[in-house]
Amino acid sequence: MSKSAEGTASIPLKKTVRFTEMAKGGAGEYALLHRLEQDYIRELPARLLAALRELENSLSGYRVSRLEHSLQSATRAHRAGESEEMVAAALLHDIGDGLAPHTHGEMAAAILKPYVSERAYWIVKHHGVFQMYYYAHHLGGDRHARDRFRSHKWFQDCADFCEKYDQNCFDPDYPSEPLEFFAPILQRVFAKPRKEFL
Numbered sequence: 001m002s003k004s005a006e007g008t009a010s011i012p013l014k015k016t017v018r019f020t021e022m023a024k025g026g027a028g029e030y031a032l033l034h035r036l037e038q039d040y041i042r043e044l045p046a047r048l049l050a051a052l053r054e055l056e057n058s059l060s061g062y063r064v065s066r067l068e069h070s071l072q073s074a075t076r077a078h079r080a081g082e083s084e085e086m087v088a089a090a091l092l093h094d095i096g097d098g099l100a101p102h103t104h105g106e107m108a109a110a111i112l113k114p115y116v117s118e119r120a121y122w123i124v125k126h127h128g129v130f131q132m133y134y135y136a137h138h139l140g141g142d143r144h145a146r147d148r149f150r151s152h153k154w155f156q157d158c159a160d161f162c163e164k165y166d167q168n169c170f171d172p173d174y175p176s177e178p179l180e181f182f183a184p185i186l187q188r189v190f191a192k193p194r195k196e197f198l
């Protein structure tokens with residue numbers, strides 16, 4: 001930093017607690033941390049958008065990026081008149097691909113859980129095994145693995161989600177909405193967690 005800038009720079013110091021062991025923290029310190037955490041949580045939609053942008057560089061081999069796949073999924077859900085929570089679910093359903101390649105549906109579902117219905121959560125959590133219907137037999141797997149959920153009340157809903165908003169969302173010519181289109185929807189869906197998560 002130059003000498004002249006030194007006097008004028010006013011980067012506010014972040015308030016921090018004094019403790020180095022949680023057991024020794026006080027009520028005032030935990031109140032501060034709680035406030036900061038609430039602010040941080042409010043920025044979740046922005047972090048989700050950033051994580052979606054990262055999907056531009058994930059799995060190769062398909063004709064579209066994972067980001068385009070996600071946009072296509074959300075666009076089809078939106079144009080079909082689905083609720084905003086289902087549009088958000090479609091947009092985020094593969095967000096776990098990078099960090100949880102073997103359990104990506106569970107990761108996406110965990111992100112959505114405090115903000116969406118049990119139904120939307122269940123669909124996203126299980127979409128991976130339902131998607132196997134479209135390809136597993138080509139790899140020596142069981143395309144009917146989803147049948148273990150056959151009697152579940154949301155079996156057909158999850159099958160429909162995969163048919164209409166997942167297996168068909170690899171089309172480089174589909175006119176998807178851009179990510180910015182979905183930003184206000186994410187803001188609304190992630191505005192407030194259900195009370196058991198507060």
Ligand SMILES: [Fe+2]
Nearest residue numbers: 093094127128
């Ligand atoms: Fe998936």
Ligand SMILES: [Fe+2]
Nearest residue numbers: 069093094166
């Ligand atoms: Fe997908």
